[in-house]
Amino acid sequence: MHEVEVKGILSARNGMNIYRGCTHGCIYCDSRSKCYQINHDFEDIEVKINAPILLENALRSKRKKCMIGTGAMSDPYIHLEERLGNTRKCLELIESYGFGLSIQTKSARILRDIDLLKKINEKTKCVVQITLTTYEEDLCKILEPNVSTTKERFEVLNIMRDNGIPTVVWLDPILPFINDTEENIRGILDYCIEAKVHGIICFGMGLTLREGNREYFYKKLDEHFPGLKAKYIKTYGNSYEIGSPNNSKLMAIVKSECNKNNIICDNEKCFNYLLEFEEKDKYDQLTLF
Numbered sequence: 001m002h003e004v005e006v007k008g009i010l011s012a013r014n015g016m017n018i019y020r021g022c023t024h025g026c027i028y029c030d031s032r033s034k035c036y037q038i039n040h041d042f043e044d045i046e047v048k049i050n051a052p053i054l055l056e057n058a059l060r061s062k063r064k065k066c067m068i069g070t071g072a073m074s075d076p077y078i079h080l081e082e083r084l085g086n087t088r089k090c091l092e093l094i095e096s097y098g099f100g101l102s103i104q105t106k107s108a109r110i111l112r113d114i115d116l117l118k119k120i121n122e123k124t125k126c127v128v129q130i131t132l133t134t135y136e137e138d139l140c141k142i143l144e145p146n147v148s149t150t151k152e153r154f155e156v157l158n159i160m161r162d163n164g165i166p167t168v169v170w171l172d173p174i175l176p177f178i179n180d181t182e183e184n185i186r187g188i189l190d191y192c193i194e195a196k197v198h199g200i201i202c203f204g205m206g207l208t209l210r211e212g213n214r215e216y217f218y219k220k221l222d223e224h225f226p227g228l229k230a231k232y233i234k235t236y237g238n239s240y241e242i243g244s245p246n247n248s249k250l251m252a253i254v255k256s257e258c259n260k261n262n263i264i265c266d267n268e269k270c271f272n273y274l275l276e277f278e279e280k281d282k283y284d285q286l287t288l289f
Contacts, residue, residue, distance in 0.1 A: 001045045001080055009054040013275070015069040016055065018086050020046035023079050024106060024147040027220035028173050031073050034212035045080055052089040059097040066277045068094050071104030071129065079146075081109060091116040095123070102274045104129035104170070108148040108156050114163060121165050125278040127198070128160050131170040134179050135187030142224050143175070150188070157195035166198040168270055171254065173207030176235075177228060180205050180244035182253065189257045199264035199273060202254055205244035214238075 009016045021042050022031065032042055040046060048054075059068075070076050076087040091113055094101050101120050103110070110117075110128065120126040130153050134140040140150045148156070160167050169192050174180050185205075192200060209217060221229040236242050244250065258265035264273070 001047050003047045003049045005050045006048045009051050010058045014066050015072055017074045018048055018051045018076055018090060019074045019078055022074055024075060025145045027143055028175060028207050028217055030208055030213050032213040032216050033210045051086055052093060055090050056093050059093060059099060065099050067100040067102050067275055069102040075105050075107060076103060077105045077107035077109035088113055095120045098123055100124040100277045101126045106131050106147045106153060108152045111156060111159060117165055118163055123280060127166050127168055127274055129168045129170060130157055132188045133174060135184045139179060154191045157197060161196050168199045168201060169197050171200050171202040174205040174244060175207055176242060176244040177231060180246045185250050185253055192263060193261045197263060199270040200258060201267055201270050205247040205250045206242045208240055209242055210240055
């Protein structure tokens with residue numbers, strides 16, 4: 001890791017990344033792409049040491065409360081968070097100033113902060129977003145080697161459900177010729193249905209590859225799936241969008257199961273939900289006690 005001081009922490013849409021880089025090792029990670037200009041080794045985590053101070057200044061100066069997002073580019077619960085606690089410091093500020101939270105992770109470490117998530121959700125709205133890609137545990141450990149397995153993430157979803165915290169699942173990415181099967185998708189959907197997730201975000205069955213993440217992905221294909229890189233190159237060339245040949249069939253299953261189980265599967269509606277700030281009525285808050 002290395003520490004830096006940055007000039008700002010919130011984007012124009014009130015998103016933030018407390019860290020840059022990741023140690024989860026997911027073989028498909030788009031954040032490795034060179035277009036994001038991470039000019040250091042991806043596993044050498046850049047720690048924004050003044051993030052909590054900048055966040056407090058930003059929250060104090062805002063005229064209107066809103067949802068604060070984190071986790072879109074760098075997981076807020078990477079391994080270093082156990083020791084540094086910077087994500088928790090930021091959540092404490094969000095709760096203290098009465099803002100909402102939309103947080104995305106693949107790690108069960110988020111359970112450490114469930115006390116803060118509950119407090120935020122009692123005041124406003126807290127939405128926990130979890131990425132699920134691979135139902136089969138052994139395959140998950142290959143594709144996402146240094147992070148909580150799918151079953152562990154499913155348990156996180158169940159705990160959030162039991163604590164009244166809404167959840168959204170990212171069904172993305174799905175890798176052609178690896179996990180783009182009906183069995184895999186139905187397994188993940190069964191988890192989502194049991195956990196009563198609010199919505200599922202899915203941009204179609206496939207992934208994106210560009211300079212930076214393409215090379216890493218192909219290296220991992222050679223390690224774990226010999227011969228598959230050649231099939232990718234023959235099928236897709238240097239395309240950015242790598243679509244599964246099973247896309248139509250699998251997306252029909254997703255939409256059908258979501259409709260049957262009252263799960264939002266329209267991406268625009270899901271994003272609107274993540275951005276929509278909801279202030280609980282003060283009388284309703286008092287009735288909680």
